[in-house]
Amino acid sequence: MRRYLVSAIALALAGASMTSLAATPAVAAKVELATTQLPRGVVPSHYDVSITPHAAAMNFDGKVTVSLEVMKPTTSITVNAIDMAFSKVSLTSLKNRMALGEPKVSIDAEAQTATFTFDHSLPPGPYQLAMTYTGKIGTQANGLFAMDYDTATGKKRALYTQFENSDARRFIPSWDEPAYKATFTLDVTVPSDEMAVNNMPAASKKDLGNGMTKVTFQQSPKMSTYLLFFSLGDFDRATTMSDGTEIGVITQKGKTGQAKFALDSAKAILHEYNDYFGVPYPLPKLDNIASPGSSQFFSAMENWGAIYTFEYSLLMDPAISTESDKQRIFSTAAHEMAHQWFGDLVTMRWWDDLWLNEGFASWMEARTTDKLHPEWHTSLDDVGTREGAMSRDAVATTHPVVQHVDTVEQASQAFDTITYAKGQSVINMLEVYVGPDKWREGVRNYIKAHAYGNTVSDDLWKSVQAAAGKPVTQIAHDFTLQPGIPLIRVASSACSNGKTTLTLTQGEFTKDRPNKTPLRWHVPVIAKSIDSGAEARTVVDGKANLVVSGCGPVLVNAGQSGYYRTLYTPAEFAAIKGEFNKLAPIDQLGLMGESWALGMAGLQPASTYLDLAQQAQADADPQIWAEIAGTFSGLHAYYHGDQARQDRFDAFAIKRLKPVFARIGWEAKPGEGDPTTILRTEMIGVLADLGDTDVIKEAQRRVAAAATDPAAVPTALRRTIYAVVARNADAATWDKLHAMATAETSALVKDGLYQLLAIAKDDALAQRALAMAITDEPGATNSAGMIRSVGYEHPEMAWTFAMAHRAEIDKLVDSTSSSRYYPGIGASSNDPAMIDKIQAYADAHIAKSSRRAADTVIAGIKYRQMVRKERLPAIDAWLASNGG
Structure with a gap:
């Protein structure tokens, strides 16, 4: 599964970062060793599943026959099940083909189980458990759910499944835990003019003569329940071949032209993975299913042979897609396809x-x-x-x-x-x-x-x-097996015989516990002489000496592969800073990240990062400037609520960034690299966020000119420019964006426009976006994201609204996200009162065992308060001394 880790507003402002299937060793021993929430002693091996969905009524009929082994005598069998009503349950012994009668059925909604109790003990042996039931079709990405979307010919509804981590139990009563692997055969009775999709290819199709077709799919390999997939809709499918496997991308009808890059990428990735893993991809086909909408929880899911991906991470829409979108599509495919081995197989x-x-x-x-x-x-x-x-x-x-x-x-x-x-x-x-x-x-x-x-x-x-x-x-x-980050303190001796000896002493880096007793790690360390290029390696266990050839400054964690912080003495850091522009870009980025973190933690002056930012040359790697721009944006946010100090910092940041933006300009240049193209969007977003009136006015001018000059808003900048305009919108501009959203027939473009309506800085417009979010207008999977986007700029407003409308909002949030979603609304707050509000919400609505997300949001607010109080004065002093 690919987590959706970037907020909608960040996407908007960045402009882009919106073998054989044979039997395997018996599972019984594995299950006995694994954690389980189900009674031990019954192990499934195969599911025959029959589903008839009723999309208009938002429910489905199901029947499943499970082949299983009773490992020890029992009077009951318990399966996972949510929101199911059972009309018939029966058990048959495979030893003598004897039906054992209908058991008593009891449902435990809190435990998410159904228990079938028999009037006598079941001896060990093979059985078949048959269950006839009905289930619900939801509106969020849990279990079997419906996705409504606009097209040029009107509204459409498609069905999809999403089961990770524990939602297969909404679709089939099952042993819904990863260690209970089994094979699956699915058949579905569906409208004849719609396409049904499963992990496996169709084995047969039977026309039932009433506008319905029964589709039976091939048997799957042994797999966990959370990897099963079913989808139904008005789809098209584009295909290619790679190493003998048919690869498909399934889209809304008429959208396969937008799938070419994803299809070509999957072809190259599958070939690479067949080689890397040394085990060929084992299924006969690998589909990627494009879905409109979004989730607060994820962007794609690795169902074996049937990857599910939201359109924004799979399709290239010529109206809005950018170079960053292309990179996201490729990396999403690379992530989910890696799971076909590491996670599925x-x-x-x-x-x-x-x-x-x-x-x-x-x-x-x-x-x-x-x-x-x-x-x-x-x-x-x-x-x-x-x-x-x-x-x-x-x-x-x-x-x-x-x-x-x-x-x-x-x-x-x-x-x-x-x-x-x-x-x-x-x-x-x-x-x-x-x-x-x-x-x-x-x-x-x-x-x-x-x-x-x-x-x-x-x-x-x-x-x-x-x-x-x-x-x-x-x-x-x-x-x-232990949390936290090693801190390697570096001290060097005077150079002797052309060599420098480093003394490396280990501690622990923490942002909020300066007196914490450090844990201990075995830390692989690579050090490199900046002048000679000589490397040396060691593993630090508490303390170590390392000899590096050369007499100049030495960079520790050269190449940036190590997971640790490095703290130099002031003299050593000064020497490295003087050689900053000799470092490889990856080491420049690493040194800047270290300086920011160590400075904010009080282990070196908080202004150290600004010293490095001053060293960066105008023609430095584009990703260096993207890092600097992003950090400046973060410092801008720390000053939120203190206008005079924020204005002072913003003036410095604009002055430092604007010459870089002037070099790359608004228009793409022939032959420029992809990092430069992406930097352009990032610079526009950050400069606008800092209040650069030139950039804001130019974005507004281009949008105004677009009606008569399509080139005024090039595709590569469309999302970025419209985000700047939306963020700085007045009521008239907001209304125009709203009109665009309601008129749009492309689901992908429409979803993006509704997110833009939620990022306005203006309080009144933010309130309008919140009110709209709980209506049917934005679409069931967009609403929760709109509220979170409002919370980025207006956390107190969004929090108050969410608490007042919890009943409506609960229906708009993935069940897998509920304990994280509400605390996240207040995550960007700098108001100490928000801590108490989130804590009170957690005490009332989140189980004590599930409060990590809420506690982390609270820790983040406390950390920002510390930074504002203890670190920003050093930034102010640096600005005063450096013409800021």
Whole structure:
């Protein structure tokens, strides 16, 4: 699953960043070892599922026959089930083909189970459990849900499923846990003029003569319930072939032309993965299903053979799509297709090890994007990924990568920055430590050994360690079984005989616990002489000395693969700063990230980052300037509510950024690289956010001119320019944008326009957006995102509105997101009173075991208050001394 980690407003302002299927070893032993919320002793092996959806009535009829093994005597069988009504349940012994009568059915809605109790004990052996039932079709991406969307010919409704982490139980009564792997055969009775989609190709179609067709799909391989998929709608399908596998992209009818880049990308990625994993993709087809709408929880889902992806991460609409959209489409495909092996073929045993799926897929996504599209220079993104993980990992509410999960809600909350970004960063560090060839050998052996089975993290570590011949497990345990970030303090001796000796002392970096007793890690460290280029490596366990050839300044964590913070002495940092423009771009980014984090934590002057920003040359790598612009935008937000000081900082930031923007200009130049194209959108967004009247007026001029001059708003800048106009809108402009949204027939464009209506700075317009969000107008999956977008600029207003309209908003929020959604509305607040409001909400509405998201939002507000009080004065002083 690809988490949706970027807010709608950030997307808007950035302008873009909107083998055989044979039997496998018996599952019984695995299940006995795995965590389970179901009674042990009954193990499913195959599901025959029949579904008849009634899209207009928003319900469906279902029948499922489960082949299972009773492992020990029992009088009852319990399955997971939500919102189901059972009309008939029967059990048949396969030993003697004897029907055992209808059991008593009891539903436990809180436990999300149905229990079938028999009047006698069932002896061990094989059985078939048949259940006839009805279920509900929802409006949010949980279970089987409907998506309504506009087209040029009117409204349409499509059906899709979304089961991760624990929503297959809304579709079939089942053992809805990852370790209970089974095979599935699905048949559906559907309108003859609509396309039905499953993980597997259709095996047969039977015309029932009443406008309905029964479609039976081929049997799936053994897999977890959360990977099952079904979709139905007015679709088209485009196809290509890769290594003998048919790849498809399924779209709204008439939209397959927008799928070409996704289809070409999938073809290249599948070939790359067949080679990398050493196990060919095992299913006969691999579809990617494009869906209108959005979710607060995710952007794509790795259903085996039937990846589900929202249109904004899959299709290239010629009216609005940008270079960043293209990169997002490729990286999303790379992420979800990596799951076809790491997650689908081999699955974590329980949600404790979710990172085995998501951290690895995130790492594979980054590696593959950089390999197949080196012109995008996405290797530099690794630094931003690591910085995002460390920002979350440095506060008291963090958690280990491998975390204990007890409940469904805890499993939902496990899809977070630690699981994805820290997991990716730790894998990146370990691959560099053992070497890419040995790492791949270990991964290949792991996949082959555990195909169609379930694993824990140690299964991967053992495989890599055996291949590499290095102590991988110790390092991996340190970074995945305990939370937090190592801090490496660096002191160097005077150069002797052409060599410099570093003394490396380990502590722990934290943003909110300066007196915390540090944990301890085995930390792989790479140091490099800036002058000679010589490298040296070691593993720091408490303290270590490292000798580097050369007498100039030495950069620690050269190449930025390490997951740790580096603190130099003031003299050493000054020497490195003087050589800043000699550093590789990735090391420049790393040094800037370190300086920001250490400065905000009080371990070095808070203004150190500004010193580095002053060093950057106008022709520095575009991603260096994107980093500087983003950090300036963050400092601007810290000053929110203190207009005079904010204006002073903004004037400095505009003065520093504007010459860079002047070099790249509003118009794309022939032959410019993709990073420059993307930087243009980022600069426009940030300069407008800082209040640069030139940029704001030019964006407004271009929108006004677009009616007669289509070139005034080029496609590459359309979303960015309209975001600037929307953010600075008056009532008349907002009304025009609203009219555009209501008239738009492209679901992808329409969804974006409604999000723009929610980012206005004007209080009255923000109130109008909130009121609109709880109507039917924006679409059921857009409304919750609109409220969150209003909360970015107006957190107190959005919070008050959300609390007053919880009954309506609850219907608009994914069930998997509820404990995170409401606290997130107040996340950007600088008002201390918001802490009490979020805490009161959590006490009243969130289980104590599921408050990590709320606690993290509160920790973030407290941290910003500390920064405003203790760090911004140093920024003010620096500005005064440097002409700001």
